[in-house]
Amino acid sequence: NTARTAARTAVVTGAASGIGTATARALAADGARVALLARRTDRLDTLAAEITAAGGRAIAVTADVTDQASVDAAAKAVHDAFGRVDLVVNNAGVMLPNPVAAGRVDEWTRMIDTNLTGVLRVIDAFTADLAAAAADGRPADLVNVSSIASHIAFPDYAVYGATKAAVTQLSAALRTELGPRDVRVSNIEPGLTDTELPHAIDNPELRGQLDGMFQQIPSLTAEDIAELIAFTVSRPKHVNLRHTVILPTRQA
Numbered sequence: 001n002t003a004r005t006a007a008r009t010a011v012v013t014g015a016a017s018g019i020g021t022a023t024a025r026a027l028a029a030d031g032a033r034v035a036l037l038a039r040r041t042d043r044l045d046t047l048a049a050e051i052t053a054a055g056g057r058a059i060a061v062t063a064d065v066t067d068q069a070s071v072d073a074a075a076k077a078v079h080d081a082f083g084r085v086d087l088v089v090n091n092a093g094v095m096l097p098n099p100v101a102a103g104r105v106d107e108w109t110r111m112i113d114t115n116l117t118g119v120l121r122v123i124d125a126f127t128a129d130l131a132a133a134a135a136d137g138r139p140a141d142l143v144n145v146s147s148i149a150s151h152i153a154f155p156d157y158a159v160y161g162a163t164k165a166a167v168t169q170l171s172a173a174l175r176t177e178l179g180p181r182d183v184r185v186s187n188i189e190p191g192l193t194d195t196e197l198p199h200a201i202d203n204p205e206l207r208g209q210l211d212g213m214f215q216q217i218p219s220l221t222a223e224d225i226a227e228l229i230a231f232t233v234s235r236p237k238h239v240n241l242r243h244t245v246i247l248p249t250r251q252a
């Protein structure tokens with residue numbers, strides 16, 4: 001991957017843990033400059049220092065994708081440090097399962113604002129960069145991290161699944177706008193992956209159910225998803241892996 005990813009400038013959202021951290025490491029190892037976005041500044045600082053110590057280039061940019069002013073400020077910080085971006089990984093997300101009948105409007109709002117509107121805010125902040133890079137004949141990538149939950153209905157994950165179905169459809173529709181401008185749009189749908197995602201679940205029964213799945217099925221690692229993303233963006237620029245489902249072998 002190294003030759004093709006070298007000299008690229010990437011933004012990875014949700015880089016404070018899990019898939020985002022692993023993806024930032026993988027892109028940096030392939031030679032990209034990487035802007036690390038999330039809310040936990042301490043995590044981002046540690047990761048930026050680690051990447052820099054390994055000979056890579058990274059900056060920590062504290063950002064909350066649910067806050068338009070925060071995304072605007074982050075985009076400015078990225079542009080000031082790195083100039084034009086040509087690779088965006090929209091990975092920040094939250095998963096807050098509960099029966100719809102529980103009426104958790106707080107959770108619905110947070111998931112929609114992070115997983116869908118947050119993705120749109122980041123797209124809005126960097127699409128002009130991607131189009132400009134492509135117009136210069138450079139590779140340009142928008143990668144959206146959706147979920148297998150966009151296709152398979154899991155009980156009590158209705159709103160999470162709805163946000164991810166929206167991301168999958170958004171990716172497909174955006175290709176019709178950006179593909180003709182030589183910007184690739186890639187939608188990644190992971191299955192069960194061992195990260196901090198379950199930590200925010202406040203329903204003990206559903207948390208226990210998910211922990212049980214992790215005990216039953218050898219899950220994917222964040223690095224498995226990161227390798228897929230690094231591979232996807234390192235194809236020759238006329239090749240767009242537009243939609244990839246990646247599951248643990250034992251996940252039905």
Ligand code: NDP
Pocket residue numbers: 013014015016017018019020037038039040041043063064065066091092093094095114145146147148189190191192193194195196197198222
């Ligand atoms: P993690 O919880 O480890 O990572 C989520 C990341 O998103 C964190 O870095 C978090 O950082 C960041 N984040 C959350 N809210 C915001 C916000 N408002 N603004 C900015 N950043 C935010 O879980 P994963 O690595 O698993 O999740 C990454 C993506 O993968 C998510 O979109 C998830 O839905 C998707 N996914 C995960 C699967 C799995 O099994 N783990 C399966 C399918 C899809 P901070 O809290 O510091 O902001």
